[in-house]
Amino acid sequence: MSEAGPVHGPLPLTGGDPLTEDDLLQVYPWPGSGAWLRAMMVTTLDGAAAGPDQLSGSVSSPADQLVFNAVRRDADAVLIGAGTLRAEQYTPMRAKPADTARREAAGQLPAPVIAVVSRSLDLPWQLPVWRESTHRPLVLAPAGVDPGRLETAREHADVIELDRTDPEAIVGALVQRSLTRIVCEGGPRLLRDLVAADLVDEADITVSPVFAGTETSPPTPSLPRVNRFRLAHVLHGDDTLMLRYLAAGR
Numbered sequence: 001m002s003e004a005g006p007v008h009g010p011l012p013l014t015g016g017d018p019l020t021e022d023d024l025l026q027v028y029p030w031p032g033s034g035a036w037l038r039a040m041m042v043t044t045l046d047g048a049a050a051g052p053d054q055l056s057g058s059v060s061s062p063a064d065q066l067v068f069n070a071v072r073r074d075a076d077a078v079l080i081g082a083g084t085l086r087a088e089q090y091t092p093m094r095a096k097p098a099d100t101a102r103r104e105a106a107g108q109l110p111a112p113v114i115a116v117v118s119r120s121l122d123l124p125w126q127l128p129v130w131r132e133s134t135h136r137p138l139v140l141a142p143a144g145v146d147p148g149r150l151e152t153a154r155e156h157a158d159v160i161e162l163d164r165t166d167p168e169a170i171v172g173a174l175v176q177r178s179l180t181r182i183v184c185e186g187g188p189r190l191l192r193d194l195v196a197a198d199l200v201d202e203a204d205i206t207v208s209p210v211f212a213g214t215e216t217s218p219p220t221p222s223l224p225r226v227n228r229f230r231l232a233h234v235l236h237g238d239d240t241l242m243l244r245y246l247a248a249g250r
């Protein structure tokens with residue numbers, strides 16, 4: 001007897017009015033209370049995280065960007081690894097008038113706080129993201145880093161020194177500051193560690209209709225075992241699939 005599960009018919013990839021960014025807020029809900037870690041990544045058909053230019057934008061699409069922007073709007077913290085900041089040259093995270101009342105009613109700060117994880121503290125301090133974001137950025141680093149680099153980091157951000165920068169400590173430090181709605185925008189190495197620690201509640205993965213080759217995507221160590229997620233929804237636009245998966249048991 002076959003052990004395969006049932007196979008269903010094709011998803012309804014046609015019909016329905018296009019979703020607005022406000023509609024998208026509804027289909028990417030955050031829990032009313034408690035911490036929630038949502039990971040957002042785009043992948044190509046051949047599993048690349050970046051295009052030949054080493055950027056994710058070149059393998060993204062307007063539809064993916066719409067979802068990406070919508071999901072940020074109700075987040076407390078945007079968590080990224082230093083590699084992503086260095087590659088993607090993040091722009092300032094500013095409060096948006098359209099979100100002010102809703103965020104205030106939910107007891108949130110006016111804008112998400114950007115939180116960057118780094119061991120080296122070799123970060124692009126010239127970026128406006130440090131001085132022009134609504135809230136002072138956070139940098140999470142292990143204790144005992146080079147004092148000169150630490151001093152520079154403190155000029156630009158609130159530095160949280162952690163005994164160990166393991167995934168639990170990183171997420172715990174954000175939650176301790178009441179930043180409980182966390183969207184991790186990568187990159188692959190930080191995401192890999194968060195998944196390995198079973199801290200990712202939701203994986204919002206965009207499948208982009210391109211092949212790019214994986215040479216520019218950082219390789220990640222294998223997980224001790226596969227981590228399983230279940231499908232919550234599929235959106236589509238620009239020939240791109242936006243998949244929302246929830247971790248088993250969430």
Ligand SMILES: NC(=O)c1ccc[n+]([C@@H]2O[C@H](COP(=O)([O-])OP(=O)(O)OC[C@H]3O[C@@H](n4cnc5c(N)ncnc54)[C@H](OP(=O)(O)O)[C@@H]3O)[C@@H](O)[C@H]2O)c1
Pocket residue numbers: 040041042043048049050054055056080081082083084085087088117118119120121122141142165166167185186187188189190191193216217218
């Ligand atoms: N497809 C997508 O959706 C997507 C999303 C994001 C990024 N990307 C792409 O991915 C590439 C970057 O990938 P990546 O894996 O290198 O990015 P990453 O995970 O953002 O950065 C890795 C770096 O983050 C820091 N880090 C990660 N975990 C840490 C920990 N537990 N403790 C302390 N520091 C930690 C370290 O910084 P230090 O080196 O400073 O010590 C590490 O070298 C770029 O090409 C970018 O464009 C793609």
